[in-house]
Amino acid sequence: MAKKGPTIRKHAHGGYRTTFQGKTIYGSSEEEVMDKYIDARYKAGQGYNVKDNPTLEIYALQWFDTYKRGKKAIKTQEMYANALNNHILPALGDKKIKDIVTSDIQALLNASNSSHSLQSKVKTTLNQIFNKALGDRLVPVNPVVGTERVETPDPIRNFYTPEQREIIYEVLQNMKVFPLVFTILNTGMRATEAIALIRNRDLDLEHNRIHVRESTQFKKSKPKKAPTKSDRGVRVIPIPSGFSAWMQEYLKSVKSLYVFPHHTGGQMSRTTLANLQRNANNKLARWFDRHPDKEEHRFKLHYKTLRHTYCTELFDLGVDEMMAAKIMGHDVSIMREVYTHIQKGREEQTVDTIENLYSDKIIKFPVSKKEGKSV
Numbered sequence: 330m331a332k333k334g335p336t337i338r339k340h341a342h343g344g345y346r347t348t349f350q351g352k353t354i355y356g357s358s359e360e361e362v363m364d365k366y367i368d369a370r371y372k373a374g375q376g377y378n379v380k381d382n383p384t385l386e387i388y389a390l391q392w393f394d395t396y397k398r399g400k401k402a403i404k405t406q407e408m409y410a411n412a413l414n415n416h417i418l419p420a421l422g423d424k425k426i427k428d429i430v431t432s433d434i435q436a437l438l439n440a441s442n443s444s445h446s447l448q449s450k451v452k453t454t455l456n457q458i459f460n461k462a463l464g465d466r467l468v469p470v471n472p473v474v475g476t477e478r479v480e481t482p483d484p485i486r487n488f489y490t491p492e493q494r495e496i497i498y499e500v501l502q503n504m505k506v507f508p509l510v511f512t513i514l515n516t517g518m519r520a521t522e523a524i525a526l527i528r529n530r531d532l533d534l535e536h537n538r539i540h541v542r543e544s545t546q547f548k549k550s551k552p553k554k555a556p557t558k559s560d561r562g563v564r565v566i567p568i569p570s571g572f573s574a575w576m577q578e579y580l581k582s583v584k585s586l587y588v589f590p591h592h593t594g595g596q597m598s599r600t601t602l603a604n605l606q607r608n609a610n611n612k613l614a615r616w617f618d619r620h621p622d623k624e625e626h627r628f629k630l631h632y633k634t635l636r637h638t639y640c641t642e643l644f645d646l647g648v649d650e651m652m653a654a655k656i657m658g659h660d661v662s663i664m665r666e667v668y669t670h671i672q673k674g675r676e677e678q679t680v681d682t683i684e685n686l687y688s689d690k691i692i693k694f695p696v697s698k699k700e701g702k703s704v
Contacts, residue, residue, distance in 0.1 A: 337363065345361075345362045382428075385417070385421050386422035396457075403548055404555075411450075413454060416441060416451050417454060420437050421433060421437060426468060427467065434476050439479050441479070442479045442481050452476065455473050459472060489638045490626070500612060501609055501613075501630075504605075506608065509523055509589050513632060514639060516568060516639065517636050518539075519633075519636060520602060520633075521555075522543075524552070524596060525545045526541075528587070531588075537573045538566065539565070543555065544558065545596065550598050551598060552599070561654070561659060609630045610630050613629065
């Protein structure tokens with residue numbers, strides 16, 4: 330009578346082993362080996378690849394080369410590469426892809442709780458990898474499914490105070506970076522959108538409008554035209570008449586199709602953009618060192634903070650979130666989140682202000698000597 334089931338043998342280094350379709354199955358006991366054998370047979374019967382079990386690192390790099398490299402915007406490729414190289418592979422890269430379970434993914438998400446954005450990028454990357462592993466019949470389920478969102482700190486959306494804006498005007502006005510800085514403060518554009526502006530196509534100064542049609546991405550610092558961050562990024566921004574008049578004067582000194590060109594006349598490079606910012610920060614640092622009475626206002630220049638400052642001004646001017654979203658190129662849901670964050674900050678400032686109300690006019694009530702109570 331033919332023997333049923335696998336042949337299970339003792340392993341030379343302890344435990345037991347058997348084989349199925351050329352794959353060795355190990356276990357600490359015969360029962361564990363048999364359970365794994367039955368599971369492998371079942372999965373093979375369902376069409377799963379039970380023989381191959383690459384590490385997550387090997388499979389993830391193959392996934393990136395096949396589906397992402399050269400097929401997405403450069404910034405998007407960099408996002409996936411960063412999620413893999415700095416977060417996913419250091420934590421799970423050595424594990425076999427079939428051995429990764431939901432709790433492994435959740436532990437990684439728990440460790441990525443510095444921001445909701447980072448957590449979302451890690452989860453999105455893993456989800457896409459395991460969906461492809463499902464399609465390749467390497468795994469029976471996607472272990473990302475069932476993971477839970479980890480609470481993260483509210484994002485810090487810094488903005489420049491009126492005092493800091495005055496310092497920007499005073500210290501940076503004669504620097505090469507100032508036209509770009511002043512434009513972002515008056516339009517809320519992203520820096521990559523601003524350096525993509527073409528004067529005869531995008532500026533309608535007669536009607537006080539700027540058309541944002543495209544953005545910029547960089548490949549080894551060299552600029553390339555790119556679509557805006559989202560469909561809402563294509564927009565018309567109303568601008569103050571005073572800024573429009575300033576822009577007309579500024580353009581008299583520009584000999585390029587681009588509003589903020591590279592010194593060669595073409596589009597500004599990433600290196601130039603970074604150098605302008607670094608030079609501005611060096612000058613700001615020296616100015617603050619010479620003015621210790623202004624120390625409480627010390628800051629560094631960041632293009633994103635200029636954009637946040639403009640957004641904060643829209644809030645303070647009472648621009649509703651629907652119109653603000655249209656101007657900023659955001660979804661309304663994102664704009665509502667930003668406005669809520671600003672409102673929370675305003676409430677905290679109000680509490681601090683009220684705490685100091687009449688602080689120099691504290692009145693002490695007289696106390697009755699007889700009763701020891703206020704009268």
